Amino acid sequence: MFFRNAEHRRRFQSLRKSGLFPLLNLSETYAAAVFLLASDAFLWKQSKDFINQSSIHFKDIRIHGVDLDGYAIFHTAMDLYHGTDHIAISELSDPELINDKLLRLIINAFLIRRHGIAAVPT
Numbered sequence: 001m002f003f004r005n006a007e008h009r010r011r012f013q014s015l016r017k018s019g020l021f022p023l024l025n026l027s028e029t030y031a032a033a034v035f036l037l038a039s040d041a042f043l044w045k046q047s048k049d050f051i052n053q054s055s056i057h058f059k060d061i062r063i064h065g066v067d068l069d070g071y072a073i074f075h076t077a078m079d080l081y082h083g084t085d086h087i088a089i090s091e092l093s094d095p096e097l098i099n100d101k102l103l104r105l106i107i108n109a110f111l112i113r114r115h116g117i118a119a120v121p122t
Contacts, residue, residue, distance in 0.1 A: 001104075003105075003108075004039040004040070007041065008039045012034070012035060012038045012120070013122075016120070025116075028112060028116045030055075032077070032080040032110070032112040032113035033056055033078070033080055034077075035108070035109050035112050035120070036077035037056075037073070039105055042066055042070055043063065046061055046063060047061045056081055058082070068097070072102060073102070073105070076106050076109065077109070080109060080113050
């Protein structure tokens, strides 16, 4: 499964089809970050007001209260977007920190970062 769950699929496909976020088609970094942020209901609620047509304002997103998966998702999204390294390979490969399902989601975000929105199944 490419998406985290049915809600993630619905949310991301809705954003993609709306036409309100043209950078999804033009920027691999933007698409990968939005893909990850949209995968978690809490993160999406906290971040959607700080995502616009041209950028994602990570510094304004408040993640206080997020669970461990959400923390990993948020920082991986920020790393993919900004090219930073808050999440290390050693953390991604630790099954006690990142379960297999979450690792699959993150790998799919890396595919989007490399190949763009075309990597996302319709």
